[in-house]
Amino acid sequence: MGLLVDGVWRDQWYDTAKTGGRFERQASRFRNWVTADGAPGPSGDGGFRAEADRYHLYVSLACPWAHRTLIFRRLKRLEDLIPVSVVDPRMGEDGWVFGDFPEATPDAVNGASKLYEVYLRAEPGANTRVTVPALWDRERETIVSNESAEIIRMFNSAFDGLTGDDQDFYPEPLRARIDALNDAIYDRVNNGVYKAGFATTQGAYGEAFDALFAELDGLDDHLAGSRYLAGPSVTEADWRLFTTLVRFDAVYHGHFKCNLRRISDYPNLSGYLRELYQWPGVAGTVNFAHIKTHYYWSHATINPTRIVPKGPELDLGSPHGREGL
């Protein structure tokens, strides 16, 4: 794990000493938007028109942020328009690399062996962490965006004219509700598990742990009476929560010490997770070999032996029982 400083790669872990043992995630560097007509989006520059075979997505199958973009790419029928390259789940001193792990791929567009080389093609003197997902523009030879929350918004609507798919996971009347759910869930759950796992003081860990389980308990209560987070239809907020829930019992419970409860112990969250997992197309975006190998192998500070546990047994295919809600 490392970062680019003035265009030079440095193998360096997050410096939690400066932040009282707390893990603080950095803001994403590339913030342009693909739009239907190439007009500028909410941030960055314009000139990124939705077109077939122009954009390329770099992902890790292990990463919950990249996973969001893969789910939207599948559900919004973008797979033929936007190809992907999949990094090796083992992230070591060179950061994300293209390797030989099953179901990892080479870099089909830039021929890089390390993801940081792609970032350097986009910006030779870059000062940034090198993260997935990253959406590459073959025409302008740059990274459009490396912010998953924004990439899924682009995928939700920008390409509709090309695909004919008008499913909307961020409908206008629900936007305020979805934004509020996202804010709480990002801070306490999606990023909360990382804050617990990467904390280097007991206090920072305890803070993240308490907020995480308070939020999960609240979500479990809410889902007793509501089929999905924002009501009777699936929205962006559900897919954003899903990618953390599906990793929880396999990785966050043990590796990140988020072990008050498992998702399978929650009466409502467990069925909700199974329903989303069984959504047509979604199970095919989940790869537990990449997920488990990535976390247990890559975080040498918290698992120096790099042993990947064999369990747990998961039961995501059994009936979810949520049809009645």
Ligand SMILES: N[C@@H](CCC(=O)N[C@@H](CS)C(=O)NCC(=O)O)C(=O)O
């Ligand atoms: N805000 C970013 C975060 C992406 C992110 O942190 N991805 C992780 C993998 S799960 C990564 O690439 N980490 C490498 C690093 O931080 O050096 C997003 O949501 O797109």
